[in-house]
Amino acid sequence: MWALATQGGLMNPLSAMRQVRAQGGKPLVRQLRELLACRLRASPIGVSEYFAYGLWSPELGPDELRQFIGWRQSVLLDQTLNDSRSRVLANDKLVNYLILQHLGLPMPQPLATFTAEGRRIGNETVLRSLDDVRRWLDGDVYPFYVKPISAGYGRGVTGVAGRDGPSLRLLDDRTLALEEFLKAFEFPPYGGMLFQRPVQAHPSIVALTGSKAVCSVRCICLVTPSGPQVHTAFWKIATGKNMLDNFSHGDLGNCLGAVDVRSGRIERAIARLGPGGRVDRHPDTGQPLVGFQLPDWTAALDLVHRASAHFPGLRLQNWDVALCPEGPVLIELNTESELAVPQAISGRGLMDARLRGMLAELEQAQARRRAAVAAGPR
Structure with a gap:
């Protein structure tokens, strides 16, 4: 992909490079060298991803740059961790909701x-x-x-x-x-x-956005042998009269916020991908986005952990959770993670030591399973 998706259309890479330079980023020649290096990696990073992730930022060192993954590795993770026979449990909403309802978990x-x-x-x-x-x-x-x-x-x-x-x-x-x-x-x-039936947004979210639209949190959860773990989360922030919180590359005017998984606070927010996309306040109300405390965060994490354990064939799960007056509600489960988005919001790569540890734990469990199958039952 040689064009960067931004609000209002596609940006030519040369325009993006000029924006980076104008914002005190890196000279054009250095950007070109880094773009080439990203493309030649064992797990390539594309041109659009280089700009969307903010890899041009002088704040990122070599070790931090290596933690970013491109769409190819994102697809590979999904294919490796999610059994094709189990995808219907998430992708067919009637099947998914039937399971959630049977378990007595909150859902629309x-x-x-x-x-x-x-x-x-x-x-x-x-x-x-x-x-x-x-x-x-x-x-x-x-x-x-x-x-x-x-x-x-x-x-x-x-x-x-x-x-x-x-x-x-x-x-x-x-x-x-x-x-x-x-x-x-x-x-x-x-x-x-x-x-x-529509669910209602938590009063603190309504006060921040000035809208009754439900702004769900996407929780990216890995189901490991030691239990489910939410590795990454981001908040989908509705603006204007939008009834949906979808981002769609910024074309709808909505924003996204990176969530600190430990505390539930918003660390960083964007209104569009690429240079110049960061925002600190909600565009309609002027209320601060960065630093906002998501309500009932501990309960939301607990709900995702409880739900994800019942879908063992899906080791990489994406839960959308609505934060409501009565507590968190599960909106839906998705596979086929779009792992570019959380990296673009946070400015940090997903393949950190924590994720590598989770993947190593899963691989070790798979190796033990293969060995047990080969040996046969005792």
């Missing part, structure tokens, strides 16, 4: 499911056809969020506040024609749709 209340097969999580309404959906939408069912059963990155997710005749009133005050809304229901890769 399911209102209805739409599948031709009549699949369901529990006692929610089962909708098998678009006519069923139309009739259901005529009832007292608002507000709700609807999301695809199999999709990620916020694709197909819509928050609906109410009904205005032939249109739906969305949570961000826009309106959407009913028939336009129903088009997503006919997209086969989604595998159907799930309606959920």
